[in-house]
Amino acid sequence: MTITGIVVKNIIRKLLAGEDYRIEVVALLDAQFLQYVIDFFGRVVDAKLKNQSVTIDWYKAEFLNPEHPEFNPSDIAIHSGLNKKTITNMYKSGAKAVVLEASMEHYDVLLNAIQELTEQSDVDVTLTIKFRAVSVDLDINESLIVINTLAVKRAALRGGLWSTAGKQVEKPLMTTLCALYRVPLKYFNQSVPSASTGQVIREADFYLEGDTGLSHRCEVKLMGKGNPESVDAPIARGSKVFVADTLSDQNKAQLNEAGIHWVELRDENGYKRFEQVLTALSIPCQPFEDDVQGALDKIFPVILSDDVQSSVTPDVILREQSGDDSQLLVDFD
Numbered sequence: 001m002t003i004t005g006i007v008v009k010n011i012i013r014k015l016l017a018g019e020d021y022r023i024e025v026v027a028l029l030d031a032q033f034l035q036y037v038i039d040f041f042g043r044v045v046d047a048k049l050k051n052q053s054v055t056i057d058w059y060k061a062e063f064l065n066p067e068h069p070e071f072n073p074s075d076i077a078i079h080s081g082l083n084k085k086t087i088t089n090m091y092k093s094g095a096k097a098v099v100l101e102a103s104m105e106h107y108d109v110l111l112n113a114i115q116e117l118t119e120q121s122d123v124d125v126t127l128t129i130k131f132r133a134v135s136v137d138l139d140i141n142e143s144l145i146v147i148n149t150l151a152v153k154r155a156a157l158r159g160g161l162w163s164t165a166g167k168q169v170e171k172p173l174m175t176t177l178c179a180l181y182r183v184p185l186k187y188f189n190q191s192v193p194s195a196s197t198g199q200v201i202r203e204a205d206f207y208l209e210g211d212t213g214l215s216h217r218c219e220v221k222l223m224g225k226g227n228p229e230s231v232d233a234p235i236a237r238g239s240k241v242f243v244a245d246t247l248s249d250q251n252k253a254q255l256n257e258a259g260i261h262w263v264e265l266r267d268e269n270g271y272k273r274f275e276q277v278l279t280a281l282s283i284p285c286q287p288f289e290d291d292v293q294g295a296l297d298k299i300f301p302v303i304l305s306d307d308v309q310s311s312v313t314p315d316v317i318l319r320e321q322s323g324d325d326s327q328l329l330v331d332f333d
Contacts, residue, residue: 005304015265048136073099080107083156170220174206177274179299179329181285216240
């Protein structure tokens with residue numbers, strides 16, 4: 001799942017302004033879900049028209065068909081009313097055969113439950129779908145199957161987007177903070193081998209490189225307050241810097257005890273604590289007292305595009321920079 005560069009930019013702007021960034025993810029979720037609904041209803045109309053004389057099995061034949069060229073196992077799981085992740089958790093396997101078998105089994109159970117429910121209910125529902133001047137009617141059983149599928153799809157999109165947002169914001173956010181405080185590229189260029197390990201930094205990580213040759217692992221977590229378990233991961237991984245949207249007092253105490261430098265962006269001018277972190281790690285930097293949003297206007301064109309991407313990290317740009325140890329990503333003068 002990808003997230004647009006423009007959404008990443010908006011998230012970073014809100015984070016550095018101490019504002020709630022979540023509306024950006026919700027807006028993207030709404031856009032993706034509504035597009036899915038339109039596409040799905042179009043497929044429902046086509047399938048229903050091709051199987052007018054068949055019972056509700058038309059849905060199973062069309063949407064749970066492993067030979068369908070447009071549907072992969074994840075799609076079939078969604079159509080059956082299950083998230084593929086749920087199947088993986090239940091059966092400890094995400095193999096295609098397992099997913100398909102679980103989907104078929106769950107669909108039959110779901111259909112029987114719906115039929116029993118509607119037989120005992122006086123409520124009657126007819127869902128009419130009009131698509132390109134063609135309309136079809138779905139009875140209550142068919143309607144509930146379709147509604148359930150859409151609910152499961154939105155839940156799957158929601159979980160994926162929140163996870164993706166955090167992962168794809170990490171490097172651009174850390175790069176932006178380094179640019180704000182004029183940290184020379186030498187100290188955060190992720191495209192070169194680590195001074196301490198000799199290996200190229202893997203995609204999920206961000207490191208600050210000290211003059212002593214030590215690599216300081218940084219971690220970003222767009223977490224909510226009151227979730228103390230969320231700081232267990234950076235402690236376990238040996239991270240040296242932890243940047244979060246919000247942190248509870250317990251979170252901060254845990255991080256302090258573990259010797260991990262932290263930055264809480266939702267705090268007033270919270271991003272400014274990053275200068276203290278750089279100083280503590282003996283990484284060259286300069287104070288920043290200018291307009292943050294104006295500075296972002298200069299930084300973003302260097303590290304991000306507005307295109308939909310699987311990755312929005314600035315590695316390509318960094319590789320093109322000079323080998324000069326004092327080279328800055330962006331010069332605000």
